[in-house]
Amino acid sequence: MGFSKMQCDKAREIPITEFLKRSGFSAVKENQNSAWYLSPIRNETEASFKVSKALNRWYDHGVGKGGNIIDLVIEMNNGCSVSEALSILDKNIPSFSFQQQENFAVLKPEPKIRIDKVLPLRHPALVRYLTRRNINVETAARYAKEIHYSLNDKRYFAIGLENISGGWELRNPYYKNAAAPKDYSFFSRSKKLLSITEGMFDFFSLLTLYPGLPHKSDFLILNSVSFVSRVQKVALSYSKVGLYLDNDLAGKRATKQLMTDLSNSVDMSALYEGKKDLNQLLTAPSQRLRRSVR
Numbered sequence: 001m002g003f004s005k006m007q008c009d010k011a012r013e014i015p016i017t018e019f020l021k022r023s024g025f026s027a028v029k030e031n032q033n034s035a036w037y038l039s040p041i042r043n044e045t046e047a048s049f050k051v052s053k054a055l056n057r058w059y060d061h062g063v064g065k066g067g068n069i070i071d072l073v074i075e076m077n078n079g080c081s082v083s084e085a086l087s088i089l090d091k092n093i094p095s096f097s098f099q100q101q102e103n104f105a106v107l108k109p110e111p112k113i114r115i116d117k118v119l120p121l122r123h124p125a126l127v128r129y130l131t132r133r134n135i136n137v138e139t140a141a142r143y144a145k146e147i148h149y150s151l152n153d154k155r156y157f158a159i160g161l162e163n164i165s166g167g168w169e170l171r172n173p174y175y176k177n178a179a180a181p182k183d184y185s186f187f188s189r190s191k192k193l194l195s196i197t198e199g200m201f202d203f204f205s206l207l208t209l210y211p212g213l214p215h216k217s218d219f220l221i222l223n224s225v226s227f228v229s230r231v232q233k234v235a236l237s238y239s240k241v242g243l244y245l246d247n248d249l250a251g252k253r254a255t256k257q258l259m260t261d262l263s264n265s266v267d268m269s270a271l272y273e274g275k276k277d278l279n280q281l282l283t284a285p286s287q288r289l290r291r292s293v294r
Contacts, residue, residue: 011089012068016051016058023226024182041075078257084249113179117148126159129173134282136208161185161200169200169223184231185221193217194238198245205278206244225254232261241265246277
């Protein structure tokens with residue numbers, strides 16, 4: 001699907017500071033008018049990346065580049081196209097959808113989620129949710145938790161996957177949330193193989209399809225394609241890295257970047273060719289039938 005000028009105009013209204021926050025970047029210093037960051041488009045030790053809140057524009061003083069939010073996403077994703085940048089924004093900001101929203105309101109900072117309880121994954125509603133997605137519940141429960149949390153004085157519960165910074169990816173049948181800080185998730189038992197998926201349900205689907213894989217592989221879940229550059233140091237220590245990213249524009253771009261940066265990586269998406277991701281493969285009628293006769 002193409003993106004219209006109107007959709008580009010709407011995307012440019014998304015606050016850059018909010019996008020950076022949801023992508024895992026925190027301001028080093030901030031006031032009412034501007035915020036300064038360690039650059040999200042290159043490595044640096046002193047913050048030289050400025051965001052003007054009034055103009056909603058960014059400027060990286062270290063390289064002399066700047067622009068709007070679309071320009072920033074393109075820079076953060078190895079020079080991707082405008083349509084790919086819009087797809088990334090659409091995917092990474094749950095409360096914004098180019099396809100569903102005709103009337104766009106400026107995105108407000110997301111209220112902070114408070115984690116109330118972390119329990120073993122047992123709630124019947126969450127078990128049913130996993131079952132509907134054809135996920136092996138016992139397998140998912142080895143890595144995920146049942147999270148009870150509060151947001152805007154209301155209480156919720158969800159399947160939670162903890163990231164390396166202590167934040168949580170939160171999923172239930174109705175909401176897709178994340179408790180800050182955002183980061184990738186990593187499960188290591190010092191294996192020689194590393195398997196990288198894009199999201200938690202891709203991870204659960206991989207384990208369901210290949211239940212013996214944990215005997216020979218560690219696992220890394222990106223939780224956002226914006227974190228591709230963060231995982232390179234981890235991935236380089238493995239003899240082989242299997243990439244199980246989505247078959248969409250953002251996923252293919254992230255796969256291409258990882259394969260460029262990691263000589264030990266292999267694109268595994270041919271396993272679910274014609275499907276968007278691993279869970280779509282797992283929930284296909286042919287897979288359901290195959291699993292039911294085992």
